[in-house]
Structure formats: structure tokens, C-alpha cells
Amino acid sequence: MxxxxxxxxxxxxxxxxxxxxxxxxxxxxxxxxxxxxxxxxxxxxxxxxxxxxxxxxxxxxxxxxxxxxxxxxxxxxxxxxxxxxxxxxxxxxxxxxxxxxxxxxxxxxxxxxxxxxxxNTDGYGFMADLQSQIANRKSQIEQVLVLGAGGAARAIVYALAEAGTTIAVVNRTPARAAELCQTVRRALPAAVVSAHPFPDALPELAARADLIVNATSLGLHGDADALPWNPAVPFRADQVVYDLIYNVETPLLKLAAAGGAQVIDGLxxxxxxxxxxxxxxxxxxxxxxxxxxxxxxxxxxxx
Ligand SMILES: NC(=O)c1ccc[n+]([C@@H]2O[C@H](COP(=O)([O-])OP(=O)(O)OC[C@H]3O[C@@H](n4cnc5c(N)ncnc54)[C@H](OP(=O)(O)O)[C@@H]3O)[C@@H](O)[C@H]2O)c1
Missing domain, CATH: 3.40.50.10860 (Leucine Dehydrogenase, chain A, domain 1)
Structure with a gap:
């Protein structure tokens, strides 16, 4: 200087x-x-x-x-x-x-x-934060459920696939979820990614997920927004629920915390x-x- x-x-x-x-x-x-x-x-x-x-x-x-x-x-x-x-x-x-x-x-x-x-550093940012937040977790994250298929979802699905996890993508517009999976498979041929309809597939996918990620914009307006979830589907204490939204505590994170899951926001x-x-x-x-x-x-x- x-x-x-x-x-x-x-x-x-x-x-x-x-x-x-x-x-x-x-x-x-x-x-x-x-x-x-x-x-x-x-x-x-x-x-x-x-x-x-x-x-x-x-x-x-x-x-x-x-x-x-x-x-x-x-x-x-x-x-x-x-x-x-x-x-x-x-x-x-x-x-x-x-x-x-x-x-x-x-x-x-x-x-x-x-x-x-x-x-594009979004996927890196997600993985770096996830790893630091779950450093004390005893079991590995193997099965991931991603809600949403927009720009942020693409970045994190790519990063999660690169890390070797199995990923299910659920989105309001199913074609967008399918297109996301194709994109990731084209770039990473070993990626295990699949697209599913919302909300029908949630109960089965939630039951086997170690990590659930909200990458939709539902929750940006706090309690005024609908849940990107079916409230009848329970969370478990051994699950991690990560919401990319960082400006408010989202209804999804409140529900997941009440269900005993580890919750992480997008900050x-x-x-x-x-x-x-x-x-x-x-x-x-x-x-x-x-x-x-x-x-x-x-x-x-x-x-
Ligand atoms: N923490 C961070 O660093 C970080 C970084 C990037 C983004 N974010 C957050 O991540 C969120 C997504 O961002 P983005 O850039 O991926 O947005 P985007 O490309 O616009 O994608 C929005 C996603 O939300 C879904 N969605 C929107 N309204 C919905 C509704 N009423 N019902 C069901 N699904 C709905 C869309 O589904 P359709 O495909 O059906 O439209 C799509 O999957 C935003 O809240 C953003 O703030 C956080």
C-alpha cells in the first residue's frame, strides 16, 4: 500500500x-x-x-x-x-x-x-460447508435426496456425484429433473443419479436418504411459502437436512428440526x-x- x-x-x-x-x-x-x-x-x-x-x-x-x-x-x-x-x-x-x-x-x-x-464455485461451497458441518457424524453420507432442479441444484448434484454419493432428484417439473440427471451423467459417466416425480416418490426416497437438500426456492419467504415436502413424511435423527436458503429459517428446516434431524442452512x-x-x-x-x-x-x- x-x-x-x-x-x-x-x-x-x-x-x-x-x-x-x-x-x-x-x-x-x-x-x-x-x-x-x-x-x-x-x-x-x-x-x-x-x-x-x-x-x-x-x-x-x-x-x-x-x-x-x-x-x-x-x-x-x-x-x-x-x-x-x-x-x-x-x-x-x-x-x-x-x-x-x-x-x-x-x-x-x-x-x-x-x-x-x-x-463455478457453488458446488465446492456446498461440499466444503457440508463436510465441516458433519465432521463429527459417525456414518457416511451415501444416499442423497435433492429437492429442486434449478441452477443451484445442478451445481450441488454435480458435486455430490463427484464425491461418489447416490442421488435422487425430485422436482415440480419432472422434465427438468431428468435433464439435470442427463447433464451430470454426460460429464461424470460413473454418476448414480435418478429423477423422480414430486411428491409421489418422497416417502420411499426419504426413508433411505442420509441427506436431504432443499434446492428449491420454496422457503425464501419463510412461513408464507409452501413446503417443498409432504408433512406426512417423517424425518429421522440420523438424517441431515440442508436448506440452501440462508435469509430466513425455512418451514422445511423447522419441520426437520422438530423431527430430530440435524439441520443446516445455506449461509x-x-x-x-x-x-x-x-x-x-x-x-x-x-x-x-x-x-x-x-x-x-x-x-x-x-x-
Ligand atoms: N446458499 C447459497 O450459497 C445459495 C446459492 C445459490 C442458490 N441458493 C438458493 O437456492 C434456491 C434455488 O436457487 P436457483 O438459482 O437454483 O433457482 P432456480 O434456478 O430458479 O430454481 C428454482 C427451483 O425451485 C423450484 N420451485 C420454484 N417454485 C416452486 C414451487 N412453487 N413449487 C415447487 N417447486 C418450486 C423450481 O422448480 P421448477 O423446475 O418446477 O420450476 C426449481 O427446481 C434459492 O432459494 C436460492 O436463494 C443458495
Missing amino acids: TTNNPQYLIPNTRLLITGATRLTGVIGWPVGHSLSPAMHNAAFAALGLDYVYVPLPVPPTRIGEAVRGLVALGFAGANVTVPHKPAVLPLMDDLTPIARALAAVNTIIVRPDGSLLGD GMLVHQGARSFELWTGQKAPVDVMFEALRRETGNRY
Whole structure:
């Protein structure tokens, strides 16, 4: 950090903007609600790195210009969120195998030669958080039931299949679940994945699941949302129920906790997918605890 340049203090982070500050951010539309700036800026400040992370609202019609602008402006990289994850794919020079398989990029790395690498860290974030949360569990996770077949479900089914688990996917629109399974099998021929109709298949699949994951958007509005579940189907104490939603305690997690299952919300996945992006941009190990703390502060210390 140079001392001759003007410096600007970012509140709550002790993060300084200097003449040499590296830029990162999140491209979305809208993006003002994103918790990622708070999380990444706290991490940069904690490690004393001369980086900043800013929200980058980009309308769909301007995504090409925005991505090319990252290189022109000397960004280290950026996250990509709704609705741009598929649209940035053809704008990358290279893709990691998971980004190619999912046809969705959530992390762009601007390499020193100005070329762009597209990655997808959602599956990594889910697995890293799951592993840390179930570290004390005695038995292995072998059978997984995934509710939903959207973008988030694709990333976690890929990661779970790569880890060797057997996965059943249940979705309101069965064709989307079937298409997800095909995508994962094409990329990972040894994957054991199958698609099933909702809710008819739930009792049988739930009975054999070690892990149940809600990757639908049902629960985002708390108790106002319907359950992505049949309440007559019981949970067990040896089951883990993971809900990707992180802004509220979802009806599914309440029901699963009442049934004695271990429940996990999506905050840790958000932290770990961000931690992976952070490491790709800076080459430094991300301060995961600091990132968790920043998110807890932003979400009113509910967690
Ligand atoms: N923790 C994290 O880091 C993280 C990361 C990514 C996403 N998420 C969360 O994961 C959730 C899914 O995100 P996404 O990007 O995958 O969304 P998406 O692509 O829009 O997929 C939404 C999924 O929810 C299902 N769904 C929506 N409304 C439904 C309803 N009324 N009844 C039954 N199913 C319904 C959809 O089923 P159909 O296919 O039938 O439409 C689809 O499977 C969101 O809540 C998001 O906030 C969390």
C-alpha cells in the first residue's frame, strides 16, 4: 500500500482504497441486495490485502460490454449472479470442467495475460460447508435426496456425484429433473443419479436418504411459502437436512428440526463459495471465520 496516494476508509472494514487497489465485484441484475460485498471486503481487510469488492449492476443487454470491461479496467475478477450465470459462458476464454458441465459461471478470473477463466464455485461451497458441518457424524453420507432442479441444484448434484454419493432428484417439473440427471451423467459417466416425480416418490426416497437438500426456492419467504415436502413424511435423527436458503429459517428446516434431524442452512455454502472465489483472485487462503462473521452481522446475527 502506498502512502502518497489519497486513501478512503470503507466503514466497518478498516479497508483502504489506494492508488493500487485491485478491483473485484459481483455482476448481477439487480444486485443491490447481495451480501457478497460485506463478506469479501471484511476478508480483504482482515488480511490487509489492497483489494475491494463492489456491486456491479449490469442489465442483460450490456453483459458483453461489462465482461470485456473487467479486463480493460484491470479487475482481478468478479462473481456472477442471477440472471447472468449462463450468459457469460460464451464470453470466457477458458472454462473449468464444472463450469462447462453446468453451463453456468459464477466466478470470473482475469488472468495476467488478460484472458478470462470461468469457474463455478457453488458446488465446492456446498461440499466444503457440508463436510465441516458433519465432521463429527459417525456414518457416511451415501444416499442423497435433492429437492429442486434449478441452477443451484445442478451445481450441488454435480458435486455430490463427484464425491461418489447416490442421488435422487425430485422436482415440480419432472422434465427438468431428468435433464439435470442427463447433464451430470454426460460429464461424470460413473454418476448414480435418478429423477423422480414430486411428491409421489418422497416417502420411499426419504426413508433411505442420509441427506436431504432443499434446492428449491420454496422457503425464501419463510412461513408464507409452501413446503417443498409432504408433512406426512417423517424425518429421522440420523438424517441431515440442508436448506440452501440462508435469509430466513425455512418451514422445511423447522419441520426437520422438530423431527430430530440435524439441520443446516445455506449461509455456510454462501461463505465457502465466496471463499473459493477469494482464493482464486488473491492466491491467499480465505479467512472463512471473518466471512461468516460479516454475514452474520449483515443478517442481523440471526445465525
Ligand atoms: N446458499 C447459497 O450459497 C445459495 C446459492 C445459490 C442458490 N441458493 C438458493 O437456492 C434456491 C434455488 O436457487 P436457483 O438459482 O437454483 O433457482 P432456480 O434456478 O430458479 O430454481 C428454482 C427451483 O425451485 C423450484 N420451485 C420454484 N417454485 C416452486 C414451487 N412453487 N413449487 C415447487 N417447486 C418450486 C423450481 O422448480 P421448477 O423446475 O418446477 O420450476 C426449481 O427446481 C434459492 O432459494 C436460492 O436463494 C443458495
